[in-house]
Amino acid sequence: MDYFGLYNYWIVIFLMMTGFYIVISRDNLIKKLIGLNIFQTSVFLLFITMGKVKGGTAPIINHHFDTYSNPLPHVLILTAIVVGVATMAVGLSLVVRINEAYHTIEEDDIHLVEEEP
Amino acid sequence: MIRENLPALQVVIPLMAAPICILFKNGRAAYGIALAATLFAFGAAISLLTQVLGVGPISYELGGWAAPWGIEYRVDYLSGFVLVLVSGMGVVVQLFSPASIKREIDEEKHYLFHCAFLLCLTGLLGIVITGDAFNVFVFLEISALSSYILISLGKHRRALTSAYQYLIMGTIGSTFILIGIGLLYMMTGTLNMADIAARIGPVATTRTVLAAFAFFTVGVSIKMALFPLHLWLPNAYAYAPSVVTAFLAATATKVAVYVLIRFTFTIFGEHFAFEETPVATLLMPLALIGIVVASSIAIFQKSVKRMLAYSSVAQIGYIVLGVSFVSVTGLTGGIVHLFNHALMKGGLFLAVACVVLRIGSDRIDDFAGLGRRMPVTMFAFVVAGLSMIGVPLTVGFISKWFLIQAAIEKGWWPVAALVLLSSLLAVAYIWRVVEIAYFRKPPEGEDRITEAPVSMLLPMGALILATIFFGLNTEATAGVARQAAEYLMGAVR
Numbered sequence: 295m296d297y298f299g300l301y302n303y304w305i306v307i308f309l310m311m312t313g314f315y316i317v318i319s320r321d322n323l324i325k326k327l328i329g330l331n332i333f334q335t336s337v338f339l340l341f342i343t344m345g346k347v348k349g350g351t352a353p354i355i356n357h358h359f360d361t362y363s364n365p366l367p368h369v370l371i372l373t374a375i376v377v378g379v380a381t382m383a384v385g386l387s388l389v390v391r392i393n394e395a396y397h398t399i400e401e402d403d404i405h406l407v408e409e410e411p
Numbered sequence: 412m413i414r415e416n417l418p419a420l421q422v423v424i425p426l427m428a429a430p431i432c433i434l435f436k437n438g439r440a441a442y443g444i445a446l447a448a449t450l451f452a453f454g455a456a457i458s459l460l461t462q463v464l465g466v467g468p469i470s471y472e473l474g475g476w477a478a479p480w481g482i483e484y485r486v487d488y489l490s491g492f493v494l495v496l497v498s499g500m501g502v503v504v505q506l507f508s509p510a511s512i513k514r515e516i517d518e519e520k521h522y523l524f525h526c527a528f529l530l531c532l533t534g535l536l537g538i539v540i541t542g543d544a545f546n547v548f549v550f551l552e553i554s555a556l557s558s559y560i561l562i563s564l565g566k567h568r569r570a571l572t573s574a575y576q577y578l579i580m581g582t583i584g585s586t587f588i589l590i591g592i593g594l595l596y597m598m599t600g601t602l603n604m605a606d607i608a609a610r611i612g613p614v615a616t617t618r619t620v621l622a623a624f625a626f627f628t629v630g631v632s633i634k635m636a637l638f639p640l641h642l643w644l645p646n647a648y649a650y651a652p653s654v655v656t657a658f659l660a661a662t663a664t665k666v667a668v669y670v671l672i673r674f675t676f677t678i679f680g681e682h683f684a685f686e687e688t689p690v691a692t693l694l695m696p697l698a699l700i701g702i703v704v705a706s707s708i709a710i711f712q713k714s715v716k717r718m719l720a721y722s723s724v725a726q727i728g729y730i731v732l733g734v735s736f737v738s739v740t741g742l743t744g745g746i747v748h749l750f751n752h753a754l755m756k757g758g759l760f761l762a763v764a765c766v767v768l769r770i771g772s773d774r775i776d777d778f779a780g781l782g783r784r785m786p787v788t789m790f791a792f793v794v795a796g797l798s799m800i801g802v803p804l805t806v807g808f809i810s811k812w813f814l815i816q817a818a819i820e821k822g823w824w825p826v827a828a829l830v831l832l833s834s835l836l837a838v839a840y841i842w843r844v845v846e847i848a849y850f851r852k853p854p855e856g857e858d859r860i861t862e863a864p865v866s867m868l869l870p871m872g873a874l875i876l877a878t879i880f881f882g883l884n885t886e887a888t889a890g891v892a893r894q895a896a897e898y899l900m901g902a903v904r
Contacts, residue, residue, distance in 0.1 A: 317579060326579060334586055337593065344597045367596070370545055374589065377552045381582050384556055388563055388575045395568035404572060 302343040309336035323392065323399040327385045334378045341367040341374070414458070418471035418484040421455045421494065422537045424448050429529040438521030442509060445525040449505045452536060453498040460491035464891070468898075470542070478542065479603035485542030488895035489746065493539045493669050496750050500661040500757055501532045507870040508654045510863075511764050514771075515652040516564050524564060528658070530557035535666045544592045544678070545602045547670060548585060551634070554666070555581045558659055562651040573646035580633055580643040587630025588670075594623035595678075608678050615683045624679055624688060631674070635667030637694075637731055638701025641724040648720035653764030653773075656716060660723050661757035665749050668730050672745070675734075676899040685737045694735040699829055701728035706836035710843065715763050716773045718840055719756065722799065725833070726752045729814060732830070736817045742896035744813030747889050751798070751806035751881065758795035758874040762788050765863035765871065778844060780853025784860040787868055789848050791875045796841035798878045801834045805882040809889060 309332055316329025345367035353365035389399055396404050413420065428448035432441035462469060468487035472478060486494070505528070516524055534554025538547055559581070563574035596602055598619050599610040614620055629640075636644040644664075648656045675684040685691040702725045709721035730752065733745025765788040766781060767773050782789045798805035811830060818827035853860075862868070881888050 314583075317583070323575065330579060330582055333583070337586055337589055340590065341593050344593065366602075367593075373545075373549060377549065380556055381552070381578070384559055385575070385578050388559070388571055388578065391563065392568075392571045392575060395571055408569070 302339065302346075306336050306340045306343065309333075309339065321401045323389045323401065324386070326401075327382060327389070330385070331378065331382055334374070334381070338371045338374060338378075341371045416471075417455050417459055418469065418486060418540060419473060421452060421459065421540055422484075422533055424451050424455075425529045425536065426533040429526045429533065432522050432526040432529065436522055438518060438525075441522035441525040442505075445529050446505050448529055449498065449501045449532060452532065453495075453502045456491070456494040456498040456536075459486050460495050460891075462486075463488060463491040464894075479601050479606035482546055483542035483603055483605075484540050485604070486540060488891060488898050489669070489672065490539045492746070492750065492891050492895055493666065494536060496753055497532070497535050497539065497662045497666065500658060500753055501528075503757065503761075503870045503874055504528075504654055504658040504661075507657075507761055507764070507867050510867050511654045511768055512652060514768050515566060515654075520564065524561070524652075527557045527560045527564075528655075530554075531561060531658075531663075535662055538666050539669055542604050543602050544595065544604055544607065548589050548592060551585050551588065551670070554663065555585060555634075558655075558663060561655040561659070562647050564655065565650045565652050567650050569646065570650035573643075573650045577643040577647045580640075584630045584633030584640075587626045587633070589630075591623045591625075591627030591630060594619050594626065598623070604673070604678050608680065611679065611683070615679075616687060620683075621688065624684065624690075627674060628671075628690060631667055631671045635664045635671065635727055635731075636724055637727055638697055638705060638724055641701070641705070641727075644724060645717050645720040648723065649714055649717040649773075653716070653760065653767050656720075657757050657760035657764060660719070660760055661753040664723065664727055665730075665753055668727065668734075668745075668749055671731075672734060672742075672899065676742075681737055681900065691735045691737055694731055695826075698728040698732040698735060699826065701725060702732070702833045703829070703836070706833055706840065709840045710836065712840075713775055714773050715766075715775050715778065715844060716760070718775070718844075719759055719763065722837070722840065723752075723756060725836075726756065726799075729810065729830070732826075733810075733814055733817065736821060738817055738820060739893070739896045739900050740813060740820055741817035742899060743889065743893045744810055744817050746892040746895055747813055748810035750888050750892070751810045751878070754806055754874055754878050754881065755795045755798040758791060758871060758878060759799070761867070761871040761874065762792040762795065765867050768863055768867070769860050775844060775847060778848045779851040780848070781860070782845075782849035784853065785862050788863055788871070789845075791871050792848070793845055794875050795878060796845065798882070799841060800837045803882075804879065806878045806888075807882075809882060809885050813889070 313329045313333030317326050320326050345364040347361060347363045350361040350363040351359045353362040393399050396407055425448045428444050432444050435441055463486055471484040473482040473484060512524055531554050534550045537550030541547055559574045559578045563571050595607055598614045599607045601607055633640045705721045705724035709718045712718035730745045730748050733741045733748060763773055770777055798807035801807040801811040814830050815827045
């Protein structure tokens with residue numbers, strides 16, 4: 295097995311776990327969202343990586359080349375990026391509203407406020 | 412022309428109606444459009460289901476591009492059935508909503524509510540009708556994003572934190588599903604569900620496909636709030652506006668279960684999913700623990716909405732239990748319960764919505780004396796509650812009957828016993844509400860409380876009648892569910 299040749303996948307796993315860890319460990323609601331975004335981005339990279347064909351060039355027809363990368367994952371990820379942007383937008387606007395309602399965006403402080411009768 | 416393109420219109424009409432609601436910037440106009448679009452979706456779903464029952468599954472090529480290159484919309488027994496359920500609940504909730512949202516959502520946000528509602532409906536219908544794996548992810552996100560918005564419309568500020576929590580959990584769930592779809596695409600080179608199913612055989616035992624299945628199962632379990640991944644659900648249901656809770660409880664988690672059934676049986680195939688991997692031995696204990704634990708937690712809730720939310724987690728357990736039997740009877744039970752639970756939980760949440768409209772609270776203590784003050788609403792609550800327990804002549808009985816039958820078929824007596832015993836837990840939490848509403852004296856000076864308006868009672872009454880109608884006339888639901896189950900189990904290679 296050629297482990298190093300697949301280094302893109304190592305990066306994917308690293309990014310994925312980084313993002314996931316941030317989501318779990320951070321208290322700050324915005325940092326959590328950033329973590330979530332890193333987590334999603336790693337999946338974009340996963341898709342792009344699997345579209346790569348060895349020796350292939352960008353999928354634009356040209357008579358100099360006969361091997362092209364698979365364009366379908368790129369298209370899928372364009373959609374997924376839009377989904378990611380939308381999620382981020384909704385998430386951030388929720389944080390703005392939470393900040394207005396609680397005057398804090400730290401999860402611990404919100405719990406404290408909630409526990410007060 | 413319209414009939415031919417019905418599968419596309421089923422999704423496109425609500426999708427197009429959503430931005431039109433925004434253009435009008437007027438609650439009433441938006442309501443008219445939303446109601447018209449939802450009614451159309453319901454009509455289309457019924458028409459599609461009758462076509463499927465008549466001539467078999469329908470395949471529709473979107474934009475004229477043939478599958479597996481183009482996106483295929485596919486209506487078979489199961490998807491036709493779930494389409495009718497989702498759009499039907501949409502109609503009931505839309506008819507019910509005006510008076511309720513008037514109290515619970517600010518007037519100037521009404522048109523936004525209708526827009527988000529339509530988008531959510533679009534997403535749910537899209538997930539069910541599509542035959543393309545990536546399309547499932549896109550529609551999943553459309554419905555999820557709009558449901559975050561719907562939940563955050565709740566009056567209490569906790570609605571915001573609940574929506575945020577749901578957003579984090581939901582996005583992790585759908586990203587897991589996306590990873591699963593990606594890994595599947597990697598091994599099969601296609602996204603069309605039927606095509607993946609045809610090509611997965613030779614690569615089924617590779618680690619990549621196993622990883623795909625693992626990611627997918629965890630992701631979809633978050634989405635359907637299977638115990639112990641249900642933590643987002645109680646808060647989201649408790650603080651969302653009442654109509655939103657009724658709609659999401661009746662449809663969103665059910666559609667997630669649909670995705671589970673669709674992927675495990677149609678794409679991965681039951682042989683791979685349940686024999687090569689220990690998924691069944693994992694799902695069944697989780698379902699059983701979920702039923703017992705969530706029902707027990709429900710007994711101790713102070714808020715009725717929250718209590719019903721925990722009960723929803725338990726009911727998802729019953730549905731997943733049915734699926735994990737991997738037999739025609741079990742799957743029939745799961746699919747029937749998917750439908751029946753939507754009816755009764757929808758009815759219960761609508762009854763709570765009526766109470767919230769009149770007394771402005773869903774605390775269980777505030778229900779005191781409501782049996783006299785709001786007789787129709789509380790009667791509806793009792794009937795739907797009886798169904799939740801599984802009393803004969805109601806739909807709840809039918810589902811439990813199938814589940815117990817499936818357990819006995821396999822000779823798993825403890826499972827059958829547990830299903831019966833867990834009904835007692837349902838008796839406990841439903842009885843608490845009934846006792847307070849009928850036998851506790853209302854507080855002084857609460858004579859003003861009157862019955863909810865007819866505009867709300869009628870849709871709620873329709874649901875309650877449906878729980879009894881389908882409890883007596885099992886052919887309509889159990890017949891279709893059995894056909895769907897046989898078709899799914901027969902789709903095995």
